[in-house]
Amino acid sequence: MRVARFHAPGDLRLEDADEPVPRPGEVKIRVRQCSTCGTDVKIFNHGHHHLVPPRVIGHEIAGEIVEVGSDVPGGWSAGDRVQVIAAVPCGTCPDCVRGRMTVCPNQTSMGYHYDGGFAEYLVVPPAVLRVDGLNRIPDGVGFAEASVAEPLACVVNGQELAGVATDDDVVVVGAGPIGCLHVRLARARGARRVFLVELNRSRLDMSAAVVEPDAAVCGSEVDAIDEVRKLTDGRGADVVITAAASGAAQREALRMAARSGRISFFGGLPKDRPRISLDSNLVHYRELTILGANGSSPAHNKRALELIAAGWVPVHDLITHRLRLTEFHDAIELVASGQAIKVTIEP
Known part of the structure; x- marks a missing residue:
């Protein structure tokens, strides 16, 4: 499969990689859309202190389940359309227990601590599933729109x-x-x-x-x-x-x-x-x-999908550019230049 992997500031490569195999507690999805944002531009230019290269980046993720590992809760099955949270709280610290998941001191993130969505396939780690961070995409909501649920959640x-x-x-x-x-x-x-x-x-x-x-x-x-x-x-x-x-x-x-x-x-x-x-x-x-205001919680992601599905916050017309993974560097330039509102990538 093809991935966009960050190696160092200014060094983001389109590479071939083996398809991931889900281990116990993991779900494998085919990425259908992963939207870009200003943070991706910052990572490209400067890296990030939470990101240890090499790493597949991309954190605004929507796709389709293709395989479910053993011991996965939630009744997931192949074919389910899903959106993945970006910021992953631990769910057990005092802040999380008090409902303050956005300031969890143990937070990890897709595309930083785990390989992200600028790839044809990825595995959703157990940490996401433990905090109910894999969300079903409502009927009538496309993959590109669902990928915008993550920034809307913030x-x-x-x-x-x-x-x-x-x-x-x-x-x-x-x-x-x-x-x-x-x-x-x-x-x-x-x-x-x-x-x-x-x-x-x-x-x-x-x-x-x-x-x-x-x-x-x-x-x-x-x-x-x-x-x-x-x-x-x-x-x-x-x-x-x-x-x-x-x-x-x-x-x-x-x-x-x-x-x-x-x-x-x-x-x-x-x-x-x-x-x-x-x-x-x-x-x-x-x-x-x-x-x-810092990021979002799993509950915010669910509310964002509901707002999109109900038409209260339309997002389809905010997506001004739809590119393929092979055009990833063009997407980075578009976001950096301010010539686009939202750019989505279809692997």
Whole structure:
């Protein structure tokens, strides 16, 4: 079979590999779609401290079961259509027991600790099955759409933590695929208005044409803080979500927020620039809440599939490019350039 295997920064090879054989407690699937994301670009360029090469990468995985090893719970059988979680909590630590699986200190990940989805076949490890992390794809949901359930699951976690609710004005900073999913989920959760802010005009226009925010603000052409205040009659937004790896976006989010507003630092910052300075008096006097958001739990993945299946969060039109595994390097370039919203790979 063919795989995309990471060897070192800048060294990602399409290689031949033996088909995996499921051991006890494992399930073998034929990968039908594995979507790409900005993290794959980061891995390609810089590697990752959790990833020991050589490793088949790819963590937004949907496919079809072809073989079930012995001692596998759940009643799985060949032919079942499935989606695989990316972040794998241990399920037994104090945080997991308390329902905080997204911050499990023992978390492992598909495409990092286990071979991932940029391959024709993979085995789902026992750690995934132990936490109910293999999900049946609902009828009517295609493999490509199901692969987008993983990033949507992260968005579900972020908006649950931020408490996005009916009648909120929501600002999403960043018009990439995650920003688009945030716009759509905020609408599904009953937000009154959703505004999309982005520095890159062409990226903003492309994404806004698809998800149709109530207003699209190009931060390189106008003062985004002033625009948000104008749009909200000077009040500011109830929720500001920074769906971009930008310290400036995080700083400015505080000034976009209304009194008692919630700010979600959804996008992590580069490891070499993780610090920002902020006006803590804004937090104090305006009673702002700043929240982090880290990945998703198995339960979030199930909710994401349900949202897609019910049509509450459409994702099919966010998939702008569908490529084959042999075109993997083209996919990386598309994601890095910002010319695509979502790129999926069909091995």
